[in-house]
Amino acid sequence: MNNPGEISSIIKSQIENYKSRVEMTETGKVILVGDGIARVYGLANCMANELLEFEDGSFGMAQNLEEETVSVAVLSNKNNIREGSSVKRTGKVLSVPVGEKLLGRVINALGEPIDGKGPVQYSATRPIETEAPGIIERKSVSVPLQTGIKAIDSMIPIGRGQRELIIGDRQTGKTEIAIDTIINQKNSDVICIYVAIGQKSTSVAQLANELNKNGAMGYTIIVSASASESAPLQYIAPYSGCAMAEYFREQGKDVLIIYDDLSKHAVAYRALSLLIRRPPGREAYPGDVFYLHSRLLERAACVAEEYGGGSITALPIIETQSGDVSAYIPTNVISITDGQIFLETELFHSGIMPAINPGISVSRVGGSAQLKAMKKVSGELKLLYSQYRELQSFAQFGSDLDADTKARLALGERIVEVLKQGRNAPVRVGCQVAIVYAAIKGYLDSVPVSKVHEYEKNLFLKLENEKGEWLKRIEAGYYDEADEEELKAVLSEMQV
Numbered sequence: 272m273n274n275p276g277e278i279s280s281i282i283k284s285q286i287e288n289y290k291s292r293v294e295m296t297e298t299g300k301v302i303l304v305g306d307g308i309a310r311v312y313g314l315a316n317c318m319a320n321e322l323l324e325f326e327d328g329s330f331g332m333a334q335n336l337e338e339e340t341v342s343v344a345v346l347s348n349k350n351n352i353r354e355g356s357s358v359k360r361t362g363k364v365l366s367v368p369v370g371e372k373l374l375g376r377v378i379n380a381l382g383e384p385i386d387g388k389g390p391v392q393y394s395a396t397r398p399i400e401t402e403a404p405g406i407i408e409r410k411s412v413s414v415p416l417q418t419g420i421k422a423i424d425s426m427i428p429i430g431r432g433q434r435e436l437i438i439g440d441r442q443t444g445k446t447e448i449a450i451d452t453i454i455n456q457k458n459s460d461v462i463c464i465y466v467a468i469g470q471k472s473t474s475v476a477q478l479a480n481e482l483n484k485n486g487a488m489g490y491t492i493i494v495s496a497s498a499s500e501s502a503p504l505q506y507i508a509p510y511s512g513c514a515m516a517e518y519f520r521e522q523g524k525d526v527l528i529i530y531d532d533l534s535k536h537a538v539a540y541r542a543l544s545l546l547i548r549r550p551p552g553r554e555a556y557p558g559d560v561f562y563l564h565s566r567l568l569e570r571a572a573c574v575a576e577e578y579g580g581g582s583i584t585a586l587p588i589i590e591t592q593s594g595d596v597s598a599y600i601p602t603n604v605i606s607i608t609d610g611q612i613f614l615e616t617e618l619f620h621s622g623i624m625p626a627i628n629p630g631i632s633v634s635r636v637g638g639s640a641q642l643k644a645m646k647k648v649s650g651e652l653k654l655l656y657s658q659y660r661e662l663q664s665f666a667q668f669g670s671d672l673d674a675d676t677k678a679r680l681a682l683g684e685r686i687v688e689v690l691k692q693g694r695n696a697p698v699r700v701g702c703q704v705a706i707v708y709a710a711i712k713g714y715l716d717s718v719p720v721s722k723v724h725e726y727e728k729n730l731f732l733k734l735e736n737e738k739g740e741w742l743k744r745i746e747a748g749y750y751d752e753a754d755e756e757e758l759k760a761v762l763s764e765m766q767v
Contacts, residue, residue, distance in 0.1 A: 301325075301356045302340065307501035308546045309343045311358045317341050320400060322361045327351035330381075331358070332365050332503065335547050342547040344503035346381060364400065367511045368393035369518035374462070377479055377493040380508040382515075385495065386479070397518055399510035403569035410575040415640045416527065416584050419455030419697020420448060422627045422690040425649040425707050426656070427612055430640025431461075431525050432573025432582035436604055438589045438596060439614030443626050445588045447694055448612065449529040450478065452586065454485045455697035456527060461584075462519050463491040464528045466512035468505050469535030472497045485695055496539075502546070505539035513570050513583070520574065520581035528571070532588035533564060537600045554599050561603045568607050596631070610634040624691060629653050630660065644704045644750035651711055652686065659683020685715045688723040701742035702731045704750075705758060714762045730765060737761075 299313030309331060317323070321333045329347035345352060346365075367382035370393045377386035384391050412430035429435045437445045453463045467475045475495045482488045492515060496508035509530045516526040530536070537560055544557040552558045564587075571585035589604050594616065596605065605611055610633045619626035638646065662680055666672060672680070689710045692698070698706075706727050709715055718726050734742055741757055744750075 366396040428637035436611040443614040502542040523580040
């Protein structure tokens with residue numbers, strides 16, 4: 272038992288070392304709450320986008336700063352906020368955890384884990400809204416980002432640091448393109464972030480399983496704001512994902528970020544804006560909906576070496592209604608991005624997958640990032656494909672076709688067959704070069720259309736087993752006459 276003298280000396284030392292601290296916090300009161308929005312009175316010095324803490328421990332983000340009140344978007348699905356609840360300022364803007372420990376995890380828009388694997392150990396946080404790199408910090412896109420999808424890598428190439436829109440109706444395979452691209456980064460140094468906005472939780476779980484099965488989850492972060500979550504959480508999700516991507520980019524790494532999809536993001540923002548009484552504009556969207564997406568997508572960039580290098584490649588997804596690319600949100604995002612991959616319902620239903628329409632699909636910067644071999648080989652591909660699509664529509668009505676038209680149609684059929692690809696089956700770029708060359712240069716003319724896939728499979732096996740060095744050389748960016756001769760020799764050996 273401690274003696275009284277010892278206890279009194281402890282008390283004396285505590286009195287001597289006592290420092291009084293007065294903490295001043297500005298607090299307000301909730302005067303109205305509902306639909307994920309709280310109206311708060313008494314926060315005169317509150318900042319825009321400031322993080323506010325409610326007495327039940329949940330957080331909110333200050334949106335409208337009015338004369339007497341502040342409209343707060345509640346970032347929680349708890350229902351414990353009542354009229355009269357106290358709210359205090361934190362003096363900070365909304366930030367999310369960042370770092371390597373997030374890789375392989377499924378998290379919500381606030382960076383909290385939702386995959387049941389325990390808490391995330393992180394060493395730093397980062398504000399969800401930051402300024403995009405300026406013009407001086409950027410450099411032109413010059414390194415390809417291989418998707419493993421033949422139709423894209425050959426005709427609509429994507430470079431690291433580009434923003435390429437994936438657009439199409441529901442159920443046309445938009446998410447599949449994104450998943451295949453993530454899987455294809457397996458042996459590259461690209462980190463992937465997939466942001467799911469307004470999707471079913473079961474779809475996100477399915478996607479995580481698919482990535483796991485293909486060994487892609489180890490370099491991927493999934494940020495999910497599901498359909499059951501509030502509009503404010505769906506609104507902040509892509510910005511949270513982008514903040515995580517910027518952490519890696521600042522370390523000189525290359526990041527691929529997918530926003531699936533920005534149509535639902537705009538709808539969530541419209542709901543949030545109408546609830547806080549912002550004036551509606553076209554199609555009831557608020558006037559700043561263009562700025563909403565432009566400030567997000569401008570953060571994707573290829574940064575110059577002297578500013579740390581690294582890049583963020585963004586693949587936003589937009590859903591159209593009946594293929595209408597001239598609707599409000601699609602046209603906005605088309606004008607912000609560096610090209611679009613358009614998926615057509617008709618092609619999808621006729622069994623052409625991926626259902627890419629090369630006629631209105633375009634990549635404005637990817638060509639300068641394409642590998643030398645692919646650029647040389649696929650130069651004519653888009654033109655031949657488009658000619659075939661046009662001739663095909665006329666050929667339905669004409670019975671007697673001349674030999675030239677028949678030859679073009681036969682070539683087109685084989686090109687379509689070559690560009691078909693199954694799910695989760697990305698093809699390495701060296702093999703893509705070989706099969707595209709074979710199609711364009713007539714090596715498939717004697718192969719029946721039904722046997723093209725078999726031919727392709729055998730060709731890829733032959734290349735992998737016998738021409739490993741040639742493949743490495745092509746993928747390293749080399750391609751000269753000797754390489755072409757070697758390819759011709761392989762193709763002439765192929766048996767139909």
